[in-house]
Amino acid sequence: xxxxxxxxxxxxxxxxxxxxxxxxxxxxxxxxxxxxxxxxxxxxxxxxxxxxxxxxxxxxxxxxxxxxxxxxxxxxxxxxxxxxxxxxxxxxxxxxxxxxxxxxxxxxxxxxxxxxxxxxxxxxxxxxxxxxxxxxxxxxxxxxxxxxxxxxxxxxxxxxxxxxxxxxxxxxxxxxxxxxxxxxxxxxxxxxx
Numbered sequence: 001x002x003x004x005x006x007x008x009x010x011x012x013x014x015x016x017x018x019x020x021x022x023x024x025x026x027x028x029x030x031x032x033x034x035x036x037x038x039x040x041x042x043x044x045x046x047x048x049x050x051x052x053x054x055x056x057x058x059x060x061x062x063x064x065x066x067x068x069x070x071x072x073x074x075x076x077x078x079x080x081x082x083x084x085x086x087x088x089x090x091x092x093x094x095x096x097x098x099x100x101x102x103x104x105x106x107x108x109x110x111x112x113x114x115x116x117x118x119x120x121x122x123x124x125x126x127x128x129x130x131x132x133x134x135x136x137x138x139x140x141x142x143x144x145x146x147x148x149x150x151x152x153x154x155x156x157x158x159x160x161x162x163x164x165x166x167x168x169x170x171x172x173x174x175x176x177x178x179x180x181x182x183x184x185x186x187x188x189x190x191x192x193x
Contacts, residue, residue, distance in 0.1 A: 002118040005179035013130040025081040028069040035062035037113055045106050051157055065143065089116065091181045095174055107162035111174055114154035121147035
């Protein structure tokens, strides 16, 4: 369903289990950035009323996910660590050239967001199936469903606002590019790395 060209190496879960605090910290910041992305789309493209409505709801959902992850950190006696650069997102965002029409810029941002949500969904599925901590596995199963909905929403908006054939071509190219990124990043204790 997600269309990802390279699945996560299942050994990534072993890295996660040895670094739960780091993963939860990274995950918390991913949720915070997702809320920020939704706010940024509202600010940058206010004329798209249906997008604004969905992004408003998304901000609330993502910030509630941030709180859920932050609460998990606190339950374990940990504090939220410092945010780290997200190499995955930095590399991904370099794919499309800067500039172009407002519509082109919007479509590119929506495709990036869709792909980030798709990879998160895939990773959360893996965590929900493979983590030894069954409570944490269930936590990630619930979040996986949300990520799948976000992925389809962003991709749907990209297809709605852009030329369908062109958007689908860009999506396939971006998926292939992301697979190359993932070859180097599936060994880090982060949600996308």
